[in-house]
Amino acid sequence: MSNVAMHIYMAGIDETVRHRLLQITGFQPREMPFRYLGIPIASQKLRISDYTTLLDALTSGVVDRIYSICRSFMWTTPRPPIAWAELCRPRREGGLGLRDLSAWNRALLAKVLWRLQDKQDTLWIRWVHHTYLQQSGVWGWTARHGDSPLLKQILQIRDSILETAGSPAAAEQLLSEWFQQPRGVARAYDFFRGVRPLQPWVQTVWQSSIQPSHSFTLWLLARGRLPVRARQDYIPDRQCVFCGQAEETLEHLFFQCDTSGRLWGRVRAWLHMRPAMTTFQSMLRTFRQRYRRSYTVTSARHIAMAALVHHLWSARNALIHEGRQLDEERLYRRVQTHVYRTLGVYTD
Incomplete structure (x- = not known):
């Protein structure tokens, strides 16, 4: 074994023994305290200041890194909504x-x-x-x-x-x-x-039969945090990407636009949903008051509602970022197929 750059730390031993050990090993003596992997090592009780670097790294650096990883997983934008x-x-x-x-x-x-x-x-x-x-x-x-x-x-x-x-x-x-x-x-x-008041839309958004990714989009809508053009000050053109007739707000995009209105009309007619839903609040009120019982048709209505919101948002993004035009018939069939598959009903 090479003794180059080898050091030895000793404490609490006789000077004669110390001298003999150095002669036998050829190691260079070093004094305590020292750090090993960031941890202070000493032959006596350490002071609080000896732990400062380690504690700071644990209490702030590690926790901040955990939060950073979680935020990166949750959001792709540098400014989370x-x-x-x-x-x-x-x-x-x-x-x-x-x-x-x-x-x-x-x-x-x-x-x-x-x-x-x-x-x-x-x-x-x-x-x-x-x-x-x-x-x-x-x-x-x-x-x-x-x-x-x-x-x-x-x-x-x-x-x-x-x-x-x-x-x-x-x-x-x-x-x-x-x-x-x-x-x-x-x-x-x-x-x-700190406890906050209960939100009235929670049971509708997180209904167990709804696909998690659809619930997540619905949750962002309930929080008013989907990045529609009306919320983006740096975009000069704030018109609805589907109809181009009004400012793209959450209420307009999902409920008041002619395109989304036609799709809602088809879904409502298919599943016999009454009354018309022209705002998120009216939709929430309808599902909370009318569609609460654990019937298959009730589950189908929840699944279809969340799927339509999710696919409308996906179609909006595809039109903006990829130039892909919305095919209303295909989107409607996609919602239907998702409902059938989720409920275990298979059709030709």
Whole structure:
């Protein structure tokens, strides 16, 4: 084995032994602390500052990279139409049900806080009480300069809960309500992310028989975030790509344009859908009030509605980007075929 560029780190040994080891190995002595794969290695207790680079990389770089990968998977545009925080909301609140890592981390730390205030009989809890809390308790605990980042984060969670609850007694009650029952972390997660009102269109958009890609297009329509020309300030021509008679808004493109109106008329006649749907809100109201029961024809109406919206949007994009003209008959047959196949009905 070559001893070129070989180094040895030693600590806590006699100087004679140290000298003998250097003679035998021929290695060059180096002093601690040093870093291995970014992790500080030392022969004594490290200071908080020794971990700063590693902690910064983990807390910001890794999480930001995860979000970046997810955004790249979700959107192809550098300016996503919907903020990431909105995607992390549950479907019932208008999001996609993705997890907000920051809020989830705070919920997990809140459970650690609950275990500390409950003085659960574990080695780590006993050590924290003996070393840091002593006689002050969780609610009177003040962070010191040398405390670990974990403990300081727990204190931030404590202060956030105290601010909402109003008093230590109320905060203890809130923690107990969360974590003395199943799914406590999920309830704490709702607290930290902030709960929004339920959206009335959720059941229609995410109806189980609808193809996921169609539900996604319908979800963007419900959120008002499909990039029609009326929403794009940098485009001088904002006329509807199908009829050229009016500004291309969401309501016009999908419900008021002559082209989409004819297609809606054919689908409504085929599936006996009443009344006419001239806006997204009227369509939503019709499906919510009239088409709720679990009949095959009800599923067919949901599937056809979502498929028509999805294929209209695809045809609009194909016309703009590829110059491919819309074939109304082909699009209508495509919707019909999709409904039959989804329901397991096969025709010649």
